[in-house]
Amino acid sequence: MVKDKRGRDLRDLRISLTDKCNMRCKYCMPKEHFDSKHKFLPRSEILDYEEIVLIVNSLIPLGLKKVRLTGGEPLLRKDICELIKMLPEELDIAMTTNGILLEKYAPKLKKSGLKRVTVSLDAIDIETFQAMGDTKETPETVLRGIETARLAGLKVKINTVIRAGYNEHSINKISERFVGSDVIVRFIEFMDVGETNSWNLDEVLTGEQMRKMFESLEMVQPNHNGEVAKRFLHGQQELGFIESVSKPFCGDCNRARLSADGSLFTCLFASVGHDLKAMIRLGATRKDIRDAICTIWESRDDAYSETRSTTNRPKIEMSFIGG
Ligand code: SAM
Numbered sequence: 001m002v003k004d005k006r007g008r009d010l011r012d013l014r015i016s017l018t019d020k021c022n023m024r025c026k027y028c029m030p031k032e033h034f035d036s037k038h039k040f041l042p043r044s045e046i047l048d049y050e051e052i053v054l055i056v057n058s059l060i061p062l063g064l065k066k067v068r069l070t071g072g073e074p075l076l077r078k079d080i081c082e083l084i085k086m087l088p089e090e091l092d093i094a095m096t097t098n099g100i101l102l103e104k105y106a107p108k109l110k111k112s113g114l115k116r117v118t119v120s121l122d123a124i125d126i127e128t129f130q131a132m133g134d135t136k137e138t139p140e141t142v143l144r145g146i147e148t149a150r151l152a153g154l155k156v157k158i159n160t161v162i163r164a165g166y167n168e169h170s171i172n173k174i175s176e177r178f179v180g181s182d183v184i185v186r187f188i189e190f191m192d193v194g195e196t197n198s199w200n201l202d203e204v205l206t207g208e209q210m211r212k213m214f215e216s217l218e219m220v221q222p223n224h225n226g227e228v229a230k231r232f233l234h235g236q237q238e239l240g241f242i243e244s245v246s247k248p249f250c251g252d253c254n255r256a257r258l259s260a261d262g263s264l265f266t267c268l269f270a271s272v273g274h275d276l277k278a279m280i281r282l283g284a285t286r287k288d289i290r291d292a293i294c295t296i297w298e299s300r301d302d303a304y305s306e307t308r309s310t311t312n313r314p315k316i317e318m319s320f321i322g323g
């Protein structure tokens, strides 16, 4: 087991499989910045599946328990089911997706060993959905994907980013939509990730403000240390609130992130990563990689969400580093 400077474990690895996406959510990949002139990673710069698995295997002796496949949009990555089959079975394997391609892939994902899927859905009315995602896709496509995933036996959570002035009404609408199902809905405060999403504090609706939109909520104890969402029961329905802006949870953050081009980041708000791809392509063994990550993690002191008001350095985009 490895611990960082603040005594935090390395339990969770988020792997960005691609920096590309089939949506252009304004809070993540605004079209003005991610247009035809934007240089996405060339294929040769992206880690192949053997390289990803080498990194994952090197992390297991350090305490890794969970892997989340993300992006960009992970379902755009070719043969993603092959990667899932190659990952060690002892890990809890999850995915975060915008759900556009989920109806097509859910049964195959489940058969390949995926256990859980988090689907991003910011609205169920078409106008807000298309405005938030800057897309012609429809919420119906995502809802069909969610239903197919449930029927295939995947556990489903919903992530809803709330941006004040855009989709506050989704708080009640989306929770109502999933009453009586086993789908857990989590509301996320609009975060200041990256440099392109025109974030400003006035557009952040805090978890506390969101909770006022429900008549009664009962707090639920966390399942484990490092849980990102505060959980509540609304009658029988479980709701979560991810309050990274108003109530930072750096204290027990046990997440590392691997970008599609093979850099390891120790914080969502980091400016630079550690290039593991170069090591691998120079012939590094599993032990070499483990030793390097051990050194990186032991010198980790990140706590951006707790110190954001005093930090002023350029941040990497979420679609690149993996949400
Ligand atoms: N494309 C996939 C998706 O949307 O689920 C996976 C990658 S996306 C970067 C991962 C998560 O980050 C999504 O749930 C998305 O809503 C969230 N996200 C992106 N930008 C955000 C922001 N500025 N504030 C809060 N959450 C954000």
Ligand code: SF4
Pocket: 021, 022, 023, 024, 025, 028, 029, 071, 072, 073, 098, 120, 319
């Ligand atoms: Fe794409 Fe996900 Fe970012 Fe939306 S949040 S632009 S779906 S990567």
Ligand code: SF4
Pocket: 249, 250, 251, 253, 254, 255, 266, 267, 268, 269, 302, 303, 304, 305, 306
């Ligand atoms: Fe973890 Fe960085 Fe987020 Fe804090 S700001 S919870 S250290 S990823």
